[in-house]
Amino acid sequence: MLSIESLSKSYRKNNILIDISFTVNPGEIVGLVGENGAGKSTMLKILATLSQPSAGTIALNSLPYQRNTKNVRKLIGFVPQDIALWEEFTVEENMTFFEKLSWKNKTNKQLRELCLEMKLEKWKEPVYTLSGGMKRKLNIAISLIHDPILLLLDEPTVGIDLKSRKEIGAYLQAQAKNNGTMILYTSHDMDEIISLCDRIYCIGKDPFYYKVLQDSGKNPILL
Ligand SMILES: Nc1ncnc2c1ncn2[C@@H]1O[C@H](COP(=O)(O)OP(=O)(O)OP(=O)(O)O)[C@@H](O)[C@H]1O
């Protein structure tokens, strides 16, 4: 379980996240929604150990973040809001490169299968020739190479066509169900959030998303 307790984050005098507590259970897909600037990416970066909270505690399967950054990192997959790939390399070369950096040894066949599960078939093509949706899929596949128990996705489906979005959604659901992976993801697409998430948290000052979700019959949780 991922558990966040009384977490706050300020940039100078700007309080972005204030006293936030929530949990994510194994096998659960949890949505984090809120207006632009609400602090979603800030929260995911902190959970990915790339930024420090100003206050509060985080634990992953009872392992406190503070004293175990290295070990915690091995358990986490992170897909940042901006795509991060080697554009001149092929899909295969990108997968192999990131496999070398990961803590797991995967065969070429396993890496290829991971891409195929995401419906990413262009194994020998350079990344600059791929569409935005395919790049996204590759970014997600890379984040899963080391079999993380927690997957953090920052707007993984933005600007992607409906078919690819559905494929990504189906893949995430299978990942949560079959491997018990905890998935925390952000999106501005409320239909997608409603259909994919087991639980939805709302952050930020604007209650707009909270109201939309309530009206659709969901039980969003205000952080
Ligand atoms: N490194 C930083 N230094 C100072 N302020 C920052 C920094 N990173 C983020 N912020 C501020 O923190 C606030 C939250 O930003 P964040 O990117 O987390 O929002 P978000 O909810 O992800 O928004 P969006 O929906 O646009 O992606 C913003 O006001 C932003 O300007």
Ligand SMILES: [Mg+2]
């Ligand atoms: Mg963001």
